[in-house]
Amino acid sequence: GAGVSQTPSNKVTEKGKYVELRCDPISGHTALYWYRQSLGQGPEFLIYFQGTGAADDSGLPNDRFFAVRPEGSVSTLKIQRTERGDSAVYLCASSFAQETQYFGPGTRLLVL
Amino acid sequence: GDSVTQMEGPVTLSEEAFLTINCTYTATGYPSLFWYVQYPGEGLQLLLKATKADDKGSNKGFEATYRKETTSFHLEKGSVQVSDSAVYFCALRGQGGSEKLVFGKGTKLTVNP
Secondary structure, eight states: OOOOEOOOOOOOOTOOOOEEEEEEOOOTEEEEEEEEOOOOOOOEEEEEETTEEEEEEETOOOEEOOOOOSSSSSSSEEEEEOOEEEEEEEEEEEEESOOOOOOOOOOOEEOO | OOEEEEOOOOOOEEEEOOOOEEEHHHHOOOOEEEEEEEEETTTTEEEEEOOSTOOOEETTEHHHHHTTTTTTTEESSSSSSSGGOOEEEEEEEEESSSEEEEEEEOOEEEEEE
16 A cells, blocks of 8 residues: 655745645554654654644654644654754654554655 | 664675674663665565564564664575665654654665676
């Protein structure tokens, strides 16, 4: 079946701009996660949804970052006033209940 | 807070060599432990996992045993292949509360023919 998909695969933006990153989880998966991976580092947790609600947003670095999952399926990660330090690969994962997390291919964000 | 420390790479081996990638963790209680692998140009994939002390996870010839006494989850393979070249990440999921994964920094493995 289809895995986790993320769009766009690459995004180049200018400092100060607003960006949206989209994640389509595996059908039927109730949980959805966002991670950020900087070059040479492991993924770092940002936020986790159980259904439509954010169960844990403790990893969001500041109030420029926000994520939604209005219908309990697709999620959008939103970054306002982007900074060069936001450049990274943004990974989305989904799981059914507390089972294995399946990762998407990521969105590579470059802020110039 | 919870953390994972894994051996720094890169690691370069010849085909059929024995592989060990060390991983230790800091967490309260009994976390679940995972090894994920990222092949070149591909996304993260679960390689194996163990959810309680003394459990052994295994897949594709790789093994790791959950050692509570040493807070370790070292990855081993008896005979590596060129196709095992990838970046390997050790991760934990804390007991109770959030389902988030905490990852190590990753170890890049290159296997030469």
